[in-house]
Amino acid sequence: MSFDFTVLGSISAQPSVGKYPSAHVLNVHEQFYLIDCGESVQVQLKRYGFNALRINHIFISHLHGDHFYGIYGLISSMSLLGRKTKLCIYAPAPLRQIIDNHINFFEQNLSYTIECIEVDTATSNLIYQNKVLEVYTIPLKHKVPTTGFLFKEKTPALNIYKESITYYNLDIQQINSAKQGSDVTLASGEVVANHRIAFAPYKPRSFAYCSDTAPSKQIVPIIKGVDLLYHESTFLDSDKKIAYATSHSTAKGAAYIAQLAEVKQLLLGHFSMRYKGKVELFEAEGKNNFDACIAVKEGCTYKIKMEK
Amino acid sequence: MSFDFTVLGSISAQPSVGKYPSAHVLNVHEQFYLIDCGESVQVQLKRYGFNALRINHIFISHLHGDHFYGIYGLISSMSLLGRKTKLCIYAPAPLRQIIDNHINFFEQNLSYTIECIEVDTATSNLIYQNKVLEVYTIPLKHKVPTTGFLFKEKTPALNIYKESITYYNLDIQQINSAKQGSDVTLASGEVVANHRIAFAPYKPRSFAYCSDTAPSKQIVPIIKGVDLLYHESTFLDSDKKIAYATSHSTAKGAAYIAQLAEVKQLLLGHFSMRYKGKVELFEAEGKNNFDACIAVKEGCTYKIKMEK
Numbered sequence: 023m024s025f026d027f028t029v030l031g032s033i034s035a036q037p038s039v040g041k042y043p044s045a046h047v048l049n050v051h052e053q054f055y056l057i058d059c060g061e062s063v064q065v066q067l068k069r070y071g072f073n074a075l076r077i078n079h080i081f082i083s084h085l086h087g088d089h090f091y092g093i094y095g096l097i098s099s100m101s102l103l104g105r106k107t108k109l110c111i112y113a114p115a116p117l118r119q120i121i122d123n124h125i126n127f128f129e130q131n132l133s134y135t136i137e138c139i140e141v142d143t144a145t146s147n148l149i150y151q152n153k154v155l156e157v158y159t160i161p162l163k164h165k166v167p168t169t170g171f172l173f174k175e176k177t178p179a180l181n182i183y184k185e186s187i188t189y190y191n192l193d194i195q196q197i198n199s200a201k202q203g204s205d206v207t208l209a210s211g212e213v214v215a216n217h218r219i220a221f222a223p224y225k226p227r228s229f230a231y232c233s234d235t236a237p238s239k240q241i242v243p244i245i246k247g248v249d250l251l252y253h254e255s256t257f258l259d260s261d262k263k264i265a266y267a268t269s270h271s272t273a274k275g276a277a278y279i280a281q282l283a284e285v286k287q288l289l290l291g292h293f294s295m296r297y298k299g300k301v302e303l304f305e306a307e308g309k310n311n312f313d314a315c316i317a318v319k320e321g322c323t324y325k326i327k328m329e330k
Numbered sequence: 331m332s333f334d335f336t337v338l339g340s341i342s343a344q345p346s347v348g349k350y351p352s353a354h355v356l357n358v359h360e361q362f363y364l365i366d367c368g369e370s371v372q373v374q375l376k377r378y379g380f381n382a383l384r385i386n387h388i389f390i391s392h393l394h395g396d397h398f399y400g401i402y403g404l405i406s407s408m409s410l411l412g413r414k415t416k417l418c419i420y421a422p423a424p425l426r427q428i429i430d431n432h433i434n435f436f437e438q439n440l441s442y443t444i445e446c447i448e449v450d451t452a453t454s455n456l457i458y459q460n461k462v463l464e465v466y467t468i469p470l471k472h473k474v475p476t477t478g479f480l481f482k483e484k485t486p487a488l489n490i491y492k493e494s495i496t497y498y499n500l501d502i503q504q505i506n507s508a509k510q511g512s513d514v515t516l517a518s519g520e521v522v523a524n525h526r527i528a529f530a531p532y533k534p535r536s537f538a539y540c541s542d543t544a545p546s547k548q549i550v551p552i553i554k555g556v557d558l559l560y561h562e563s564t565f566l567d568s569d570k571k572i573a574y575a576t577s578h579s580t581a582k583g584a585a586y587i588a589q590l591a592e593v594k595q596l597l598l599g600h601f602s603m604r605y606k607g608k609v610e611l612f613e614a615e616g617k618n619n620f621d622a623c624i625a626v627k628e629g630c631t632y633k634i635k636m637e638k
Contacts, residue, residue: 037372062345127393
């Protein structure tokens with residue numbers, strides 16, 4: 023049961039040859055979620071072996087081109103591929119108006135429907151859930167309304183030790199009770215503690231995506247203790263004035279937030295091309311302030327291991 | 331003085347890894363014209379060494395995504411690069427409404443102005459000219475209003491043989507008269523034929539771009555005798571029924587038009603990916619019907635040599 027984050031694009035603003043703007047795939051239990059949608063996302067999906075038709079939910083942080091302009095080609099190609107399943111797109115307003123206009127001009131014969139969910143960027147809210155996953159927004163601080171996304175595995179139902187069924191001679195009712203977390207009273211009147219019969223199959227995992235944003239202490243309680251935090255670091259500390267002026271973060275600033283939030287692993291991305299692809303500079307600055315820090319590479323998958 | 335056509339993207343419909351949708355640069359006397367604007371055009375420009383800021387005129391054949399969706403990122407990046415020069419975009423309606431909406435949603439702080447010129451797709455008209463070049467539309471037959479573009483070098487002013495100035499002892503007035511094509515009367519009364527004093531520095535060159543379209547005899551008089559014709563050939567003759575149904579051409583159909591129009595060189599492009607990049611199949615089918623036929627390759631430049 024995967025919980026994997028793959029980077030399709032790692033740079034900010036303008037794409038370059040072999041360097042793509044923000045787009046990512048999160049695989050949670052073999053369901054694929056697209057996070058941001060920079061130009062060429064459809065090609066990057068192909069390049070790294072993802073089937074666009076398996077994506078039913080697209081989460082877009084904000085309506086800047088380097089996070090959005092890939093949506094047009096992707097919508098078109100999904101239709102050319104004969105998609106029938108509804109596609110849900112989550113983003114700040116005026117997403118619906120933009121998509122409606124686009125469909126009206128270019129895609130009147132679309133083979134599927136699109137649902138636009140405009141998210142509130144001022145508070146953290148549950149915007150999507152299924153059996154195993156919840157997705158919450160994270161209010162970010164950028165020049166335009168921007169939201170991050172927190173992906174949290176739900177607490178799984180307890181499993182039962184097979185041996186305990188015969189050992190305690192449990193009936194269906196007792197088994198179901200144990201699955202709900204209750205202690206079990208046997209026919210003899212003996213009470214067996216739940217943990218002797220049932221166990222959690224895995225610890226729920228969590229991933230937070232925070233881009234684009236200035237470092238914001240406001241998000242710390244929301245992302246507290248996540249297994250994996252992607253935080254933008256467009257600039258290095260040597261350019262912190264530009265970062266401040268443009269509502270972006272430095273690697274140092276991102277590391278500071280990771281430290282405050284006590285996250286287990288920090289990923290840095292959304293690099294300005296002014297550093298000419300030298301991502302090791304970001305990683306070094308990040309590590310200086312938060313040891314569990316990696317500067318992402320396009321095409322790489324960062325896995326959150328399942329733990330019991 | 332160049333007249334060079336460079337292919338940035340050669341495939342139809344969906345892009346793939348290393349295969350880009352329609353976009354081309356025409357270099358006429360070191361002025362750069364963009365023809366169609368498929369997704370990732372800004373990266374393809376960089377890849378092949380073109381400076382986006384030197385493009386002041388973009389000619390778009392029709393409003394299908396594989397010819398248009400690159401415009402958004404290009405507009406944005408030109409602004410990030412600090413462009414000040416006006417950008418002119420030529421395309422069928424409702425181009426202006428689409429661009430206006432886009433600017434309103436995404437680019438309110440654009441560093442330059444955009445002029446949208448909506449072209450009539452029913453007749454051939456002069457839509458742009460400068461000192462050396464004229465651009466005419468070519469009515470095409472596609473599922474949506476579509477235009478091709480005919481780029482014609484203007485007849486250059488005559489040059490004067492230097493030797494003739496001293497030999498005939500010509501004054502300024504006589505020189506200017508010869509430059510206009512007139513014979514010259516010397517002080518002695520002798521009349522010197524113009525061709526003994528003046529010469530055309532080069533023969534005007536011409537290039538026609540025809541994509542997307544079903545084969546159309548209607549365009550033959552417009553493109554008659556051009557030096558270079560780019561004609562779409564989305565399909566092979568084995569799929570002519572699909573070509574017909576979708577208002578596209580086969581390589582054979584494109585070659586037929588090239589033959590009727592007696593063009594000097596035919597370029598085939600806009601290939602369907604159903605043939606898995608085997609462009610030699612298109613070239614073979616084209617050559618079978620019109621010998622001077624080449625299937626384009628992305629990144630290649632096709633030059634029209636200057637002849638006297």
